[in-house]
Amino acid sequence: MSSTDGHHDRIVRRNTVIAVFGALVFLLLVWSYLDSYRNLIDTTREKSIEHLTVEYRALNQHQAALAHQVFEDKINEPAIRRLMFEAAHTQDEQRLAELRQELLERLTPLYERMREKGFRQLHFHLPGAISFLRFHRPERFGDNLWKARAGIARVNAEREPVSGFEEGRIFNGFRYIFPMFHDGRFVGSVETSYSFRSFLLSHADRYLGAYRLLVSRDLVVKKVWDDERQKNYMDSPVHPGFVIDRHADLTQLGYSFPMAREWSQERLRAIGRVIAPRVRDRMDDWQAFSVVTRQPEPVVASFLPIETTTGLKGAYLVRYAAVPSVAQAWSWLWIKVGLTAILVLLTIGSLIHLNLRESGRHREREHWLRSLNEAQRIARVGSWTFDVTSGELNWSDEVYRIFGHAPRSFTPTYERFLEMTHPDDRERIKHAVEDSLISGESYEIDHRIVRPDDKIRYVHERGTVELDGRGRAIRMQGTVQDITDRIVANEESRQAATILRSTHEGVVIANEEGRILSANPAVEHLLGIDQAELLDRFVDELVFEREETTPFNLVREQLRASGAWEGELWLRRFGNGTNFFPTLASFTAITSDLGEQRFVVMFSDISEAKAREWAMWHQAHHDALTGLANRTLFHERLERALSSAERHGELVGVLYVDLDGFKPINDTYGHDVGDELLIALARRMEKVTRDEDTVSRQGGDEFAVLVARPATVTAVDRVAKKILKAIEKPLQVGDVTLHPRASIGRAVFPDSGDSVEALIAVADESMYQQKQSHKHEPDDPPPRDGA
Template structure:
């Protein structure tokens, strides 16, 4: 049966499944029970009615007396020119209402109310609030005078043809719920069948058939509402169950005799005492109503279902005579509520507890640890370089990695410990009941070892790692917020120490955190204050020793902090997204410097600039570079942009198109840190690159490292085989230089030849070489005094990398 709201205009289809899952609260149960009684009472009236008018009059009286509605009337749809609806019968508080109003079933305003709509459309219509529904405006005044706030109308169709309607008026707004409307629609259908039977002067057999159908409708109505009903005669002790009740319990109607004891025994063993006590209280008249929820097993015994039962005692002249009860399966609702609770307390991606549940468990753990004078540890786990996975392989790959990390962390812990996802790539581990501080470190190392096992993400193998910070109760704090802050600081200390390790909290870390905040604050305005500068590290031809080019490296000379190492500020630029703006400034500044050197008469020099991941992802990168070249006048063939394998792995086809646009402008492209990313020789042969750069990690152990030596030779042979130049990074010793020269490497850069230097210093060397009419050389193999000592910890960054 369709259900339409007159307040909403066009008719809409009800969701009976949603009605069945609705709240089985007391008011809903009473409404549904009321409608069921209406159906039963109308069925009895249909059997005794002598005429159509008699039946309709009895129906209206039943609706008011049994249903408790304020007013009810039935009307017949006239087929005259005005298409009026003529009242046939009514009951309840009328006070001349039907004499005062006009109702039609055409498209005029007087036909757009609930009665006209249900006759015209053949679907139930509801006005949920007569004061607000614009379609009810023709009758609002008279209805308000009589206290009518909501109306429901249902079509009457004897013999299948709509001839009129029955309308029910309630004194409260929104008085008709979905469950009750479905049942009232069945009531209207029963009335239509009864009218048809009377009209045809049906035989007694036909009348009995109509009654049987009414009883079937009652059972169907209960199924619609997902309800089972029962009646218990308090005087005789007899009990009646509806078919739906037998179905809910998985019992055959012929196998058992209904009784309170049978019903109690159908319940879960743990719920039986409470249910038995409820029936005893009803039997002894200690309660007029009762409500409870209990469990039963499904018919096949495979699962547990939850039933809610509401019961009310009915009275006659002699006192309590019977109890009427309603049962509803609320398993789906309870599952939905549990799901909502789970969503509120658990991370949807990993299934781990979220920060809300973590905070609750941490507070409980602190309370227990305080009472028992035990130690508790909080560990912050942050994945190393997780952003690179998202940027290169995509967010789906990142999500897959997070789920695997969550699984591995859980496997490292005891049952009483907790691992939660804090957000992004951060996890928090709560370790309770520790005997000593070293226990936390052992668990942290266990987690690091578990994470270090390679994992396949799509076609790529990734070796995860993490930085872990540990804070202990009560040593590092006695409050949850203090422990969280200190564990977070310890984690950042582990990252700054080189990642893939754990650190215990130390009070000195507070001072380091203050420095980090100061760096971030100063960095925000560094570009507008003109605090960034470029240093240039020469690239040297291995055969001639001549400077053939230079790599532009970003440096920050802060007014407040002085010279800041790239490894401190470049990650901040990447995190905040300012790397795109600063990276564009680097390209423009390097091009202006190169043009300036050329204008001063110095030999042409190739200048290389590193692109960041975010820059490479800019859709208008080629246009930005073209604008810089046009504005600076720097020859495009002298500009070399360095990219990494990881940048192009996410979308190879897009990368090839973008690289093609850059090459069409005359630029050179180099693959930086070759061999450390997600290499694909099939893709590499399609990249329009001119240079491969051997990563310093393969150079530092040359020539003693046999594996590194083999890799270096392979890269050189691969590059030359593809017609590419090969440059080695991080050359710091003569032995490394000699090996690479013998292997056929074309160029080098590193501390053996020159540190990154300001533009003026490089210009001075180029001028000196020009005056002597000799190729510019940085140092000679025999000039040992000119070799600078390599630093103990080289700085690394996309735009500030030093070789």
């Protein structure tokens, strides 16, 4: 090992120790920063769930005290117990109604005061869990609640008070159910419930966070009536097995909660989607926990399971609270990491710099040799000398590398050199060398060599001959250059040119300004213009702008930004009368060998594919008989109209049209006449509506009309009258004169509903009511003409 190599190794080892030590110091400091941050997160979670637990306990205590006070002071009175005793032991419906009315009149003032205190309902039950009187819905009674209400069943079975969260058929609540006795005999039970909304208004820390009640979806589906479920609940983004109590949702309580104006549905939904993967398993196990997230904003979410009246878990009380301290701590963490990294790197760099200065003199002494070797390596040119008399051959380091060997790894000879050449080229090489030795002239030859890994490379070899005084060759010297890349590039260029000439796709090459420099023969065929006329035109002249395609100025911007663009463009077809055709085009930016910017445009005609695509779309979205929009297209256009109307505060009208007496016409005159009638009425309805409106056939003899952006509800009615007038004009089909009639229902967004399904349902119901008013009118088919 040379002294230079030994010195270099010592410098490397010393710098390695410095770098490793600095890295360890940096990692220890980062670990301490991360540990502090984790402690902050853990503390935040613990305090948040503790805060929520305390709030919920306060709620329970407050509710229990109020419920017991109301029961003992106002309800569990002798008169009411006697009334319940009589109700439990009579089968006379008239007497039951009188007792129910007496109880209602006696306790209604109490119920009103209870509602002011946050109670949601007061409900009396007879033995066997039979509903006797619901103060919030006194018209509903007599239903058996044994299976639907586990808490009531439990009181009937155990004759002891029961409390807890429970889902009812209409809504949920914190239930307090008390058994009632008269002279020691069980006469029924009474239930008071306290809504989650009341908890928010009475106990929640409304200035610091958002609250939600997540109820088990299975519990809601099993117990709540369908219409109430749709009205009172919405899906939870946190867990598909839970739904949100819409009645008590924070975002609906902006008038009572200052913070509720900030916690919007969109904000809570975004947070829920982020934390969902972290909380679902824990919610499945009914754990009490908190999670902290920084995205989309720093928030701690606490989940507290709530027991039902059966002692099982049935819902989660969730509290969202902003934690700006977490975001600040996270920012400071990275600031500290960055500053630490800078200090460590400066220290390590300074020490390494001092070590490197020591090796400077060693590098200077060998610099000239490395420069020479590097120049040969970059140029891929090696030098050689050959003593003709002794047969001694010397190679530079680059010659070894060109032939695939480590420099100085063996002693080269002329015979060894020939063995490394390609077998098919050896005779040519021998002749070139021998002719040069005989003539004394230099030679140049391109040939192949075979490397140890069996890879073939191309080299350009030059040799000159040195003669003695008698004209005999005594010495040769020359160079070897690796020209493989040039040979491969030439071959690739030849192949590319062949492909461009034979491909059916149009290929255009343009300069940076978009001026066309060249084009393949396919362009002439596709564009209908001679190649000579195409040159020096701008690519912009070939493009035809359409609404559904990307504007060409945006294509240029993306090409400059990312170097490529691909999509659909319409191009001009020149010749006798200019027309246009769709293409699938791609633009790719390239740089020439001289550093000039170019871009390549490739395009193919997709006219036939577009035509098939349009035909398939039209078939899928239009009625085969009348050519009107079908149900699918009608729903899509109505959905877009509602979205636009919601943004701009506009109206949207829906008319549902059903022909009266169509079946008798079909039965009497045949389906051909019925089809002609449907086609004719379709044309009439299209004629009396605007282009922006949509007339659709829903099926059979039912039609629906979308009235887009009417100025008033009256305008929708005017359209309905026009359609009805057009329909009821007599119609001649063959030798039959028909007098069609129709019933039309109307719905208007937003008064009639805010969804596609709601508007169609309202219009359909309105049409049905109108049809009912026609049911006593004769619906036989009209007589033939002249009858």
